[in-house]
Amino acid sequence: MSVDITLVKMSAEMIPALAEIERVCFSHPWTEEGLAAELEKETAVFYAALLDDRPVGYMGFQIICDEAYVDNIAVLPEFRRLGIGRKLLYNAVEICRSRGVSFLSLEVRPSNTAAVSLYESVGFAEVGSRRGFYSSPTEDARIMTLYFNGTENI
Numbered sequence: 001m002s003v004d005i006t007l008v009k010m011s012a013e014m015i016p017a018l019a020e021i022e023r024v025c026f027s028h029p030w031t032e033e034g035l036a037a038e039l040e041k042e043t044a045v046f047y048a049a050l051l052d053d054r055p056v057g058y059m060g061f062q063i064i065c066d067e068a069y070v071d072n073i074a075v076l077p078e079f080r081r082l083g084i085g086r087k088l089l090y091n092a093v094e095i096c097r098s099r100g101v102s103f104l105s106l107e108v109r110p111s112n113t114a115a116v117s118l119y120e121s122v123g124f125a126e127v128g129s130r131r132g133f134y135s136s137p138t139e140d141a142r143i144m145t146l147y148f149n150g151t152e153n154i
Contacts, residue, residue, distance in 0.1 A: 007047045010039065045095060058088070066100060067102060110141075
């Protein structure tokens with residue numbers, strides 16, 4: 001099943017809904033204040049996935065020089081496996097390519113097999129790990145990176 005999702009840049013009006021997505025999806029969610037602070041950062045790129053004008057997911061990343069790092073990607077549980085995360089990720093990839101970014105990198109829980117599978121299907125490869133990166137529960141992180149320079153995994 002596919003849904004008609006619109007991607008839009010995050011705005012101040014969306015902050016409460018995105019903070020609620022954070023609370024539902026993560027054991028250590030970003031606050032409304034933390035999300036709002038991203039609106040002021042020149043390096044931040046945040047997009048919301050809207051279904052009938054309702055935010056059901058979002059993705060945020062930072063572009064610093066020619067590198068990009070994912071802050072978060074989240075989709076409400078009842079809207080997962082509908083291609084929303086993939087659409088958000090493809091949007092980020094297109095933005096990175098258009099800005100001449102060398103790579104897009106992220107951390108993911110190894111136990112989050114759905115996310116790992118999504119990232120691998122887009123071309124991300126594991127490049128390292130971070131011991132004890134996550135808490136509640138404690139878990140290492142897999143560092144996964146998608147390179148855009150043609151010499152790595154694209």
